[in-house]
Amino acid sequence: MKTVIEKISNDQKILNQNKIAAAGKIIQEGGLVAFPTETVYGLGADALNPEASRKIYEAKGRPSDNPLIVHISRMEDLTAIVSHVPRQAVKLAQRFWPGPLTMIFKKAKQVPLQTTGGLDTVAVRMPDHPVALALIQAGGGYIAAPSANVSGRPSPTLAEHVAQDMEGRIPMILDGGAVGIGIESTIVDVSGDIPMILRPGFITLEMMWEVIGEVRLDPGLAEDDPSVRPKAPGMKYKHYAPKAELILIHGAQEKVQQKINDLTQEAEGSGKTAGVIGTDESCGCYCHGIVKSIGARSDEATVARHLYAILREFDQQEVDIIYSESFSSSGIGQAIMNRMLKAAGHQIIEA
Ligand code: TXA
Ligand code: MG
Numbered sequence: 637m638k639t640v641i642e643k644i645s646n647d648q649k650i651l652n653q654n655k656i657a658a659a660g661k662i663i664q665e666g667g668l669v670a671f672p673t674e675t676v677y678g679l680g681a682d683a684l685n686p687e688a689s690r691k692i693y694e695a696k697g698r699p700s701d702n703p704l705i706v707h708i709s710r711m712e713d714l715t716a717i718v719s720h721v722p723r724q725a726v727k728l729a730q731r732f733w734p735g736p737l738t739m740i741f742k743k744a745k746q747v748p749l750q751t752t753g754g755l756d757t758v759a760v761r762m763p764d765h766p767v768a769l770a771l772i773q774a775g776g777g778y779i780a781a782p783s784a785n786v787s788g789r790p791s792p793t794l795a796e797h798v799a800q801d802m803e804g805r806i807p808m809i810l811d812g813g814a815v816g817i818g819i820e821s822t823i824v825d826v827s828g829d830i831p832m833i834l835r836p837g838f839i840t841l842e843m844m845w846e847v848i849g850e851v852r853l854d855p856g857l858a859e860d861d862p863s864v865r866p867k868a869p870g871m872k873y874k875h876y877a878p879k880a881e882l883i884l885i886h887g888a889q890e891k892v893q894q895k896i897n898d899l900t901q902e903a904e905g906s907g908k909t910a911g912v913i914g915t916d917e918s919c920g921c922y923c924h925g926i927v928k929s930i931g932a933r934s935d936e937a938t939v940a941r942h943l944y945a946i947l948r949e950f951d952q953q954e955v956d957i958i959y960s961e962s963f964s965s966s967g968i969g970q971a972i973m974n975r976m977l978k979a980a981g982h983q984i985i986e987a
Contacts, residue, residue, distance in 0.1 A: 641799060641809045646672070648766040656767075659808055660774025663688075668695060670784040670798045671771050672812035673763040675736045675821050675838070676791040676944070677798045678707070678781030679806070680771065683717075686750035689780050695805045698787040702869045703753035704780040705738050705821075706760050709772040717747050717758060717778060724848040725826040731847045734764035736817055736838040740825040751780050753869060757827050767812045783820060784809075790876050790944040790979070793818050797948055818941035819971050823868055824851065833857070834868035836971040838940070857974065878947040880911065880955045882980040886962040887987030893921045895987040896959045900924035903957055911950045913960035915939070926953060930960075936968045943975060 642655045659669045666688040669680050679695065681688035683706040693700050706717060711729060714721060718741035725739050743758035752758050763769065772779050783791035786801040795811035802809065822837030824844065831851045833841055844851045856866030885892045885899075896912055901924050903910040910925035915933040930946050931938030950958050960976065962984065963969045977984065 637804055637807060639799070639803045639806055639809060641795060641811055643811045644767055646766055646812050651766060651770055653770075655810070656770045656774050659771055659810055660776075662807055663771070663775030663779060666691070668692065668806040668808075669771065669775075670792075670795075670802060670806060670809040671768055671781075672795070672810065672815055673707075673765045673768045673781075674815060675763070675817045675819065676793055676815055677784040677795065678763075678768070678779075679784035679798075679802065680707070680775065680779040680781040682776055683707075683751050683778040683780035684746060684748065684776075686748040689748065689750040692780060692782060695802060696782060696785070696787045698782065700750075701753045702782075703755055703757075703759060704751050704782055706747065706751065706758055707768065707772055707779045707781050708760060708762050708777065709734075709769045710777075711762070713777050714760060717744050717760065718742060719744050722826050724831055727848050728824070728826070728831075728844060729762070732839055732843075733762040734769065735762070736764070736821040737761065738821045738823045738835075740823065740827050740834070742827050755869075757825075759823065761821055765812070767810055771810065788877060790878065790947045791820060793941070793944050797945070800948070814941075816941070817937075818943060818945075819975055822971070825854075825867065832867070834866065835871060836974050838968055838971065840967055840970065842967075876944070876947070876975050876979040877981070878958065878979060879951045880958050882947075882958045882960060882976075882983070884960050884962045884976060884980050884984040885987050886984055889918065889961075891987035892961055893918060895985070896961070897921075897923055899959050908956040909954070911953070911955040911958040913946060913958060915961060918961065925959075926950070926955060933961075933963075936963060936972060939963060940968055940972050943972060947979060 738761040784798045792798045822839040823835040825832045900910040912927040919929045
């Protein structure tokens with residue numbers, strides 16, 4: 637299959653309606669289109685068409701029990717796909733939609749089980765991106781979209797990343813340039829009594845607490861308790877992973893830098909190519925290996941934005957091992973560390 641890559645402006649006023657219409661037609665006819673959102677690129681299909689959802693699993697090589705997020709563009713479209721909208725969900729939607737927050741509801745009948753991985757709940761999000769919103773409308777209102785990577789690979793934050801994974805597998809990629817946030821949406825389950833965060837993201841527990849009061853973290857997210865299974869099926873898979881082994885180093889900054897210098901020197905001594913993930917503040921302190929800055933420690937949003945791209949760059953440079961600094965576990969840092977620990981298979985060394 638030939639993959640058409642269409643460059644498309646993110647400026648709402650000059651959105652190319654012909655390109656959006658062509659992409660919407662592919663979706664309506666049951667095909668797949670990759671498109672930008674504010675978090676990561678998505679791989680979209682008509683969420684109400686079971687055969688279209690099946691194609692997503694096939695293109696990604698994704699296990700069929702891992703449910704998809706349904707993307708909508710208008711609040712009034714929510715009621716058709718969920719059986720009940722809890723009061724807290726209304727408040728969260730008013731505050732954070734469109735935006736990087738996915739909510740889990742009890743599903744309505746018309747959402748096929750192929751889209752929800754067999755579950756009786758459905759994940760819904762309204763993305764904050766003009767191209768995504770226009771495509772959802774052109775595609776019929778309900779687009780199921782996981783991140784547009786091959787299952788297990790880092791999520792795409794550029795159209796080039798989508799092409800690396802999906803070229804030849806899907807008919808169209810809408811190229812809206814680099815995404816703004818860089819890690820996937822926060823997922824909160826509002827189908828039970830107390831809202832529960834199943835995947836940390838840009839919208840933090842503290843931000844939701846301010847709007848609705850009590851919110852909890854899924855105990856399955858705590859990496860120190862392997863006996864508790866995460867509630868979001870996708871969180872149990874090895875994920876976001878680069879091809880090289882990734883090891884995180886934790887501790888006081890100076891000690892971390894010393895440790896990474898020791899480890900990279902050792903790696904080079906045994907003939908390996910090592911990669912180092914440092915920050916704008918620390919990169920000058922590293923003496924061995926291929927050193928990249930992931931962003932500014934003083935502004936962790938920049939770290940989130942560059943994380944997946946840096947893992948893919950190291951893949952292309954075919955390094956054998958990557959050593960990375962670790963980050964705070966508050967605010968957006970919690971989401972960064974959640975993704976980094978998964979990419980590292982939870983390998984973390986104390987400096
Ligand atoms: O930012 C995002 O959320 C991106 C963009 C494209 O919107 N999408 C995304 O989708 O990250 P995906 O498929 O890569 O991750 C969806 C996660 C998976 O971990 C899945 O298991 C979980 O959401 N999920 C989906 N539906 C669920 C449900 N009904 N109950 C529990 N977890 C669910
Ligand atoms: Mg994903």
